[in-house]
Amino acid sequence: MDIKDKSLKELETLSQEIRDRIIDVVSRKGGHFSSTLGAVELTLGMHYVFDAYSDPFIFDVSHQCYPHKLLTGRWEEFETVRQFGGLSGFTKPKESPADYFVAGHSSTSISLAVGAAKAIELKKENRVPIVMIGDGSMTAGMVYEALNELGDLKLPVVIILNDNEMSIAKPIGAISKYLSKLLAGKYYQGFKAKVDKFIKKNMPEGTTYIAKRMEEAMKLITPGILFEEMGIDYIGPIDGHDIAEIIDTLQIAKAMGKPVIVHARTVKGKGYKIAEGQHEHWHGVGPFNVEDGAFVKKEAPKAATAVFADALCELAQKYENIVGVTAAMPSGTGINKLIDKYPNRFWDVAIAEQHAVTSMAAMAKEGFKPYITIYSTFLQRGFDQIIHDVCLMNLPVVFAMDRAGIVGNDGETHQGAFDISYLRFIPNMILFAPRDDKTLELGLEFAYTLNSPSAIRYPRGAFKQLSYPSTQFELGKAELLKEGTSNKLFIGYGAGVTRAIDTEILHEDDITILDLRFVKPIDKEMLINLSKKYDTWYIFSDSQKQGGVSSAILEVLNEEKIFNIEIISFEYEDSFIEHGDTKDVEKHLQILPEQLIKKIK
Ligand SMILES: Cc1ncc(C[n+]2csc(CCOP(=O)(O)OP(=O)(O)O)c2C)c(N)n1
Ligand SMILES: CC(=O)[C@@H](O)[C@H](O)COP(=O)(O)O
Ligand SMILES: [Mg+2]
Structure with missing residues (x-):
């Protein structure tokens, strides 16, 4: 939709239509809600000026990109957002040429803009990268790596800092406090008045000349701004819901031809009163009633996250040296409960996964037992820190990895597919997984006893509760759940054990089921013994096949020169897994028990 020739009044009407569409669709389908509502006017400004x-339109995390989707030919299709086969909830170039990059993990936007700006300069093109980044995403290290170079190169990049004074939860840290202080300032008004006066007085011919003079004007009225010190001009705070002010400012920023941060004050949830200014609750939602904001809740069994949080609470009470962190996901990981109860032992360190890992390594060195509670996908950010700061030092840090396996509607960027593959080869690391609630509780207690780094994984949502009695983990020991009479062996890992059991029930043969429990150290003895009885092994695990559970098993068989076993892995194939309701995605991957049984037969 070309909005460049629309009047201010028409733009205001359009902003209301966009909000109505988002509220209507998200209230029925679910999705990211309050961030995207708060970004409507800023997005209109971007589209008006750029x-x-x-x-390059670069949305950080891109959970706030719904207005952009609606403005770029996806108004009708928006009905399908986050559903299987439908629009992604994030920006995705495959979906539209207006989506510059895939995003979903935070704080990549300014680096992308710097790279794009370098390329634009080399290609001698007349394009300007425009970024929208939230205040919460300004806490991550990558942002400062990018600003560091940008302030030096002085390439033209416009960065809208969309500041609603919230991350998913409340904002954390010194940067947040600093931004709040800036928000409270009156810089923009002074700036604007000066610029207006200047333009009126000195003929408004040619933006380069005006921009040059603006720079001088700004220096007088933005003392000591961190960004200015880094070589990046700062304009703000502006009202991020005032379309005229946004357009005005973005035009100026674009004309300046150098890096500029436009600091905009916005209200998270703007336009839906019940959500306005609320954190957590309205960030990402399921279907709800628009009239009263009541969620259409389906009765759901207790999620693994809640089981984890309760169990860790009990452990923390028992062992005073247990500490823990989350990187900006307090309620998502359930650790908010512990932060409330033990504010001196559990912390939200903001979006700072690398720092979370390394700072907990030092706590482990000091004799504490850190539990890093983190989504499988976000731990990817702390990869080098796991190797260099935790495993190389052989420190007993526990990685409690939530959202392992298919996460559903967030899709490609968020699937917890890779953790086994990226952790398994690291020396000293112990990898194990519970199959249900009880074994999750046992696993957390077992992790406490370890003197090495360990990682335990559990899924989004609830485990299916199993009837097999639970025993405590024993390092490197698998558990034979059922001995059958056929030549087949089902090996499950984590939630994959349920998949194995559910598939076995559908098979007329009586099949042996092994809960592998540890993928590292793996139970070689058990595998060697089983190789003497069963010659066709099926591997069930919610993880990437490459480097995953079946790879680990094949390595053992190869080392032991056991070549007569056929291994069939039902792990994820070598591709990124799309978004959709988890059941739909699993069906697409053909890993539902009724599909697996057909493959087996
Ligand atoms: C690396 C990484 N860690 C954590 C998250 C989870 N996450 C998504 S949005 C968000 C909050 C971002 O806050 P902000 O940038 O201020 O955007 P807002 O939602 O307030 O608009 C977090 C923590 C993520 N996407 N990526
Ligand atoms: C955009 C983002 O990274 C988060 O908002 C994420 O979508 C939360 O996922 P859960 O719903 O699994 O907590
Ligand atoms: Mg924010």
């Missing part, structure tokens, strides 16, 4: 099909 060109989404030419200028």
Whole structure:
């Protein structure tokens, strides 16, 4: 939709239509809600001043990109957002040429803009990268790595800092406090008045000349701004819901031809009163009633996250040296409960996964037992820190990895597919997984006893509760759940054990089921023994096949020169897994028990 020739009044009407569409669709389908509502006017400003099909439009995390989708030919299709086969909830170039990059993990936007700006300069093109980044995402280290170079190179990049004074939860840390202080300032008004006066007095011919003078004007009224010190001009705070002010400012920022941060004050949830200014609750939602904001809740069994949080609470009470962190996901990981109860032992360190890992390594060195509670996908950010700061030092840090396996509607960027593959080869690391609630509780207690780094994984949502009695973990020991009479062996890992059991029930043969429990150290003895009885092994695990559970088993068989076993892995194939309701995605992957049984037969 070209909005460049719309009047201010028309733009205001459009902003209401966009909000109505988002509220209507998200209230029925679920999705990211309050961030995207708060970004409507800023997005309109971006589209008015820049060109989404030419200028790189870079949305950080991109959970706030719904207005952008609606403005770039996806109004009708928006009905399908986050559903299987439908629109992604994030920006995705495959979906539209107006989506510059895939995003979903935070704080990548300014680096992308710097790279794009370098390329634009080398290609001698006339395009300007425009970024939208939230205040919460300004806490991550990558942002400062990018600003560091940008302030030096002085390439033209416009960065809208969309500041609603919230991350998913409340904002954390010194940067947040600093931004709040800036928000409280009156810099923009002074700046604008000066610029207006200047333009009126000195003929408004040619933006380069005006921009040059603006720079001088700004220096007088933005003392000591961190960004200025880094070589990046700062304009703000502006009202991020005032379309005229946004357009005005973005035009100026674009004309300046150098890196500029436009600091905009916004209200998270703007336009839906019940959500306005609320954190957590309205960030990402399921279907709800628009009239009263009541969620259409389906009766759901207790999620693994809640089982984890309760169990860790009990352990923390028992062992005073247990500490823990989350990187900006307090309620998502359930650790908010512990932060409330033990504020001196459990922390939200903001979006700072690398720092979370390394700072907990030092706590382990000091004799504490850190539990890093983190989504499988976000731990990817702390990869080098796991190797260099935790495993190399052989420190007993526990990685409690939530959202392992298919996460559903967030899709490609968020699937917890890779953790086994990226952790398994690291020396000293112990990898194990519970199959249900009880074994999750046992696993957390077992982790406490370990003197090495360990990682335990559990899924989004609830485990299916199993009837097999639970025994405590024993390092490197698998558990034979059922001995059958056929030549087949089902090996399950974590939630994969349930998949194995559910598939076995559908098979007429009486099949042996092994809960592998540890993928590292793996139970070689058990595998060697089983190789003497069963010659066709099926591997069930909610993880990537490459480097995953079946790879680990094949390594053992190969080392032991056991070549007569056929291994059939039902792990994820070598591709990124799309978004959709988890059941739909699993069906697409053909890993539902009724599909697996057909493959086996
Ligand atoms: C690396 C990484 N860690 C954590 C998250 C989870 N996450 C998504 S949005 C968000 C909050 C971002 O806050 P902000 O940038 O201020 O955006 P807002 O939602 O307030 O608009 C968090 C923590 C993520 N996407 N990526
Ligand atoms: C955008 C983002 O990274 C988070 O909002 C994420 O979508 C939360 O996922 P859960 O719903 O699994 O907590
Ligand atoms: Mg925010």
